[in-house]
Amino acid sequence: MKKYFLLAAMAAVALVACKPANPDDEGDGPDDEKEYVQPIKIDGNFDDWSKLDASKVATAKCNPDAAKNALKIVKVYADEVYVFVYFEWDKEQTNPVPDVDHVPFHCYINGDGKADTGGYGDEFSDACSELMLEGFIYPDGTAVGSYEPGCHKWIGDTHGTGWTWEELGAVAGLCAGAGVPGKYEFYIARELYPLGKLADNFSIGFDIQLDWESVGVLPNAAVTDDNPGGLAPSLQITTVK
Known part of the structure; x- marks a missing residue:
């Protein structure tokens, strides 16, 4: 009988020793989700762009x-939280005139990723943009500032042309930008995208x-007899997860 109790006690000790100290900490719970680290800091210092995987930009x-x-x-570069944009421009062609133009900068977004919705074939051959962001690189007409655009929804014909946009107004926090003359970066916050989920x-x-006249468009193409406007399709983006 003593031998039986001794074996039982030893088995109990072994079970306790093998049991995890915290049964809830098994590597698959919500506490183990990685904390989001913003890959691009919007500060006008562009060094962090070189640290991205170039194949995903x-x-x-x-x-x-x-x-x-x-x-x-x-x-x-798009992740599940932000869409980050970096661009360079020719300062000689965009010298701001105070109280006149402030250098408008537009983003044309095909947010659902579908080819059979949207429009604006004036500058892009696929003509499938549903949302246009309109803001200014020089908000006060003299100094590079933050990008805080207004939002406009395409209401023209599918694959149509013309400036056929419905003003939706500004969305606080949707964008923030910084830069220097000739170079700029900004983000678009996905959770604030005004037309629902960004695909x-x-x-x-x-x-x-x-x-208010376009002097630069990207993507673009060479001017030819078959393509006198030098139009190209919009830039395809795949979200990094």
Whole structure:
């Protein structure tokens, strides 16, 4: 009998020793989710862009034979929280005039990622943008400032042309930007996207203007007899998860 009790006691000790100290801490609960670390700090210092996986950054460069070439390069990196944008432009073509234009900068977004919705074929051959962001690189007409755009929804014909947008107003916190003359970065907060959920796969295009006339568009293409406007499809973006 003593032998039986001794074996039982030893088995109980072994079970206690093998049992995890915290049964709730097994590596698959919500406490183990990784804390979000913002990969790009919007501060006008662009060094952190070089630390990204280049294969996950969508890039458009100005075609040397494009008609509107003031935008030189644009890079877009999208994760599940933000869409980050970096771009460079020709300062000589966009010298701001105080109290006149403030250098408008537009983002044209195909947020659902579908080819059969949206429009604005004036600057992009796929003409599928549903949302346009309109803001200013020089908010006061003299100094580079934060990007705080108003939102506009496409209400024209599918794949249509013309400035056919319905003003939705500004969305507080949707964007923030910083930069220096000729270089800029900003983000779009996905949770504040005004047309609902931004798809994992979407597309985007950009223009920069002087006195409300586009002087740079990206993506773009060479001007040819078959493509006199030098239009290209919007830039395809895949969300990094």
